[in-house]
Amino acid sequence: MSAVADSRKKVLDAIRRATGPATAGSAERNSVSTAGKGAEVHLDVASDYVRQGKMTASARQERFVERLREYDAEVVECEPEGLAAAIAAQLAASGRRRFVAPPGIPAEWYVDAAWKIEGFECTLDHGLTTEEIEQAEGVVTACFCGVADSGTIVLHHGPAEGRRVITLLPDWHLCVVHRSQVVETLPEYFDRCANRDQRSENRDQGAEALPKLVTWISGPSATADIEMTRIKGVHGPRFLNVILVRD
Amino acid sequence: MSAAADRVVNHPILDPALAPPFPVAALPVLRNPQLRKNVAHAIDVIQAKRARLVEEKTDWQELRTAAAAIKDETLQNLGAYLEQFEERCTAAGGHVHWAADAAEARRIILELLREEKADEVIKIKTMTSAEIQLNPFLEAAGVRAYETDLAEIILQLGNGEPSHIVVPALHVNRAQVREIFARTMGIENLSDDPKALTAAARNYLRQKFLDVPTAISGANFLVAETGGVTIVESEGNGRMCLTLPRTMITLAGIEKVVPRFADLEVMLQLLARSATGERMNPYTSLWTGVVPGDGPQNFHVVLLDNGRSSILGRKTERQTLRCIRCAACMNTCPVYRQTGGHAYGSVYPGPIGAILTPQLEQLRHAQSLPFASSLCGACYEVCPVKINIPEILIDLRARVTDQERHTLGKFFDPMYVGLRVANVIFSRAWLFHFAQWAGRIGAKLVTRRDGWIHSLPSVGGKWTQTRDLRGLPKQTFHEWFKDRERGNEGTREQESEGAR
Numbered sequence: 228m229s230a231v232a233d234s235r236k237k238v239l240d241a242i243r244r245a246t247g248p249a250t251a252g253s254a255e256r257n258s259v260s261t262a263g264k265g266a267e268v269h270l271d272v273a274s275d276y277v278r279q280g281k282m283t284a285s286a287r288q289e290r291f292v293e294r295l296r297e298y299d300a301e302v303v304e305c306e307p308e309g310l311a312a313a314i315a316a317q318l319a320a321s322g323r324r325r326f327v328a329p330p331g332i333p334a335e336w337y338v339d340a341a342w343k344i345e346g347f348e349c350t351l352d353h354g355l356t357t358e359e360i361e362q363a364e365g366v367v368t369a370c371f372c373g374v375a376d377s378g379t380i381v382l383h384h385g386p387a388e389g390r391r392v393i394t395l396l397p398d399w400h401l402c403v404v405h406r407s408q409v410v411e412t413l414p415e416y417f418d419r420c421a422n423r424d425q426r427s428e429n430r431d432q433g434a435e436a437l438p439k440l441v442t443w444i445s446g447p448s449a450t451a452d453i454e455m456t457r458i459k460g461v462h463g464p465r466f467l468n469v470i471l472v473r474d
Numbered sequence: 475m476s477a478a479a480d481r482v483v484n485h486p487i488l489d490p491a492l493a494p495p496f497p498v499a500a501l502p503v504l505r506n507p508q509l510r511k512n513v514a515h516a517i518d519v520i521q522a523k524r525a526r527l528v529e530e531k532t533d534w535q536e537l538r539t540a541a542a543a544i545k546d547e548t549l550q551n552l553g554a555y556l557e558q559f560e561e562r563c564t565a566a567g568g569h570v571h572w573a574a575d576a577a578e579a580r581r582i583i584l585e586l587l588r589e590e591k592a593d594e595v596i597k598i599k600t601m602t603s604a605e606i607q608l609n610p611f612l613e614a615a616g617v618r619a620y621e622t623d624l625a626e627i628i629l630q631l632g633n634g635e636p637s638h639i640v641v642p643a644l645h646v647n648r649a650q651v652r653e654i655f656a657r658t659m660g661i662e663n664l665s666d667d668p669k670a671l672t673a674a675a676r677n678y679l680r681q682k683f684l685d686v687p688t689a690i691s692g693a694n695f696l697v698a699e700t701g702g703v704t705i706v707e708s709e710g711n712g713r714m715c716l717t718l719p720r721t722m723i724t725l726a727g728i729e730k731v732v733p734r735f736a737d738l739e740v741m742l743q744l745l746a747r748s749a750t751g752e753r754m755n756p757y758t759s760l761w762t763g764v765v766p767g768d769g770p771q772n773f774h775v776v777l778l779d780n781g782r783s784s785i786l787g788r789k790t791e792r793q794t795l796r797c798i799r800c801a802a803c804m805n806t807c808p809v810y811r812q813t814g815g816h817a818y819g820s821v822y823p824g825p826i827g828a829i830l831t832p833q834l835e836q837l838r839h840a841q842s843l844p845f846a847s848s849l850c851g852a853c854y855e856v857c858p859v860k861i862n863i864p865e866i867l868i869d870l871r872a873r874v875t876d877q878e879r880h881t882l883g884k885f886f887d888p889m890y891v892g893l894r895v896a897n898v899i900f901s902r903a904w905l906f907h908f909a910q911w912a913g914r915i916g917a918k919l920v921t922r923r924d925g926w927i928h929s930l931p932s933v934g935g936k937w938t939q940t941r942d943l944r945g946l947p948k949q950t951f952h953e954w955f956k957d958r959e960r961g962n963e964g965t966r967e968q969e970s971e972g973a974r
């Protein structure tokens with residue numbers, strides 16, 4: 228055990244010898260960061276890069292759809308009141324029968340909805356085993372955010388987005404994105420995470436409010452490891468379908 | 475030669491302590507047209523995609539500047555950020571271990587595996603584990619490691635070595651992959667269509683993902699602010715490994731930390747574009763310690779120094795540690811394009827390898843690598859974190875030379891003898907003039923009638939091996955200038971005309 232503690236000291240001592248005593252400019256930041264309050268440590272980093280996009284809302288949606296399609300995702304749009312029907316249509320068109328969904332998806336997505344009736348088997352994930360999830364052919368989830376610039380869907384794995392495993396094993400992923408969730412740039416997504424902090428009770432502990440789990444999904448799983456030929460679908464879902472809700 | 479060449483091509487040595495010097499290791503590759511074709515093809519494809527997507531990004535230069543600044547800030551306060559990461563990761567239920575060198579990291583990982591009674595482990599592609607030669611070590615200790623990245627499977631099953639840090643099997647073509655898979659997976663009638671080959675890999679691994687309860691990964695970023703770990707990947711094998719097993723062990727170099735969660739907004743915009751020419755790679759995962767009910771419930775991070783802190787202490791070289799392992803430098807490098815990755819004798823090839831490997835080895839090995847460059851600067855231009863690789867190459871060349879010329883074996887080396895003599899001559903004007911006079915007489919002996927020197931004796935032969943040298947003019951500049959002041963302008967021109 229002492230060998231382990233020695234290594235820690237050895238590595239940190241070597242680092243401190245190399246970085247030297249804090250220089251005048253960074254002394255303040257150093258002392259703050261040593262105190263472990265990382266959120267306040269930052270930084271005179273130049274941030275001249277684009278934070279806020281300049282697109283109109285409709286151009287932003289268009290860009291989002293276009294970029295998703297470029298990465299072989301399928302996208303349909305629908306009105307809020309037509310969502311349950313749109314989900315049903317997607318499930319029917321998928322040619323699959325057995326689905327899973329997170330326990331927190333909104334009731335109006337499926338209570339009395341067509342796809343409940345049409346003989347699809349949909350299990351809510353109240354602690355399903357890996358084997359049970361592996362049996363499912365598809366999964367339906369919500370998301371935290373969509374990023375137009377890169378055609379990315381972000382999951383924070385909340386109650387409506389589900390545990391990570393349910394969007395991983397099934398071969399077909401249907402994700403519902405509301406227009407209001409779509410931002411133009413990646414920094415805008417990070418701003419949304421930060422805004423959440425300000426609304427939350429413990430504002431002084433920003434790190435606590437940041438997401439513990441995030442999966443950024445940009446198109447279905449893919450590889451280009453053989454002669455740089457892009458092949459869709461390796462281990463993750465081979466199909467990514469998106470319903471964009473006009474709200 | 476050809477038998478030796480075959481050996482090197484088939485079993486390249488990627489241990490810097492054992493690998494031959496770069497010019498020797500490069501020869502067999504240069505004589506293997508198939509290998510060169512595979513490498514050139516792969517690089518052309520990546521380069522074309524990357525160029526298009528970087529062009530599209532209007533704030534590319536600003537992002538590079540910001541990324542370099544974030545990394546510099548991190549490195550300046552590395553100790554504090556690592557401690558912060560440790561504190562937050564531990565608070566979130568993870569366990570943090572520190573390893574001063576490769577042997578320690580291997581031992582820590584094996585102990586963790588023993589605690590789990592693991593005899594199998596699934597792995598997400600990690601160059602850091604290749605750096606510490608983890609797989610052979612685990613194999614010897616009775617733990618079977620399964621690589622899960624497609625390229626890594628190709629190499630593992632085909633007994634090959636990585637030649638690139640992002641697409642490690644880019645030197646292997648589809649016919650070769652087909653042969654490896656058909657033989658090792660026992661599939662007859664396997665086609666060489668990449669689609670079929672990918673499907674074969676999926677089937678081969680599916681049950682492993684579901685059954686093996688322990689996984690090993692590297693890390694792309696560690697977030698000090700939250701204690702989170704980020705992995706950037708394409709295939710979903712990463713998500714499998716970090717979601718399904720009971721126990722997860724992450725091996726990360728100490729330089730992988732970034733201060734804040736929001737710093738990822740810069741890094742993630744740069745990494746995929748720069749590495750594979752995608753706006754964003756299919757899957758990026760971030761997890762923080764242990765999350766009840768979701769993913770591994772037993773999580774360890776091993777922080778690896780292994781020479782990194784020694785790089786940190788040098789002003790010019792410190793920027794080496796900004797590297798986010800995108801491989802853009804090797805994709806653009808005219809030397810890498812010709813030699814591929816194996817010639818570098820390290821798991822880190824290309825320009826970044828040429829500066830990183832000798833430094834990680836603290837210049838005890840891999841001294842030939844800083845010279846494996848034309849210093850054209852293309853690597854610096856594409857680097858998303860603005861590492862001035864040519865500057866570091868030159869600095870390392872000086873250090874290697876300084877180290878070498880003081881060793882006993884090099885005392886009588888013709889180059890160093892020559893340089894010592896030159897040092898004496900160049901510091902005394904009369905000696906210099908005498909040497910010029912003597913040199914012109916000597917040069918006459920080797921200058922042919924056409925005014926050119928076609929071959930020089932001794933070490934000079936290395937220069938004339940591939941090029942001719944113009945003969946010396948009859949007058950030195952000094953002599954010509956003196957003549958000119960005496961009013962004999964034009965003598966030199968006439969004479970040199972005559973010499974031609």
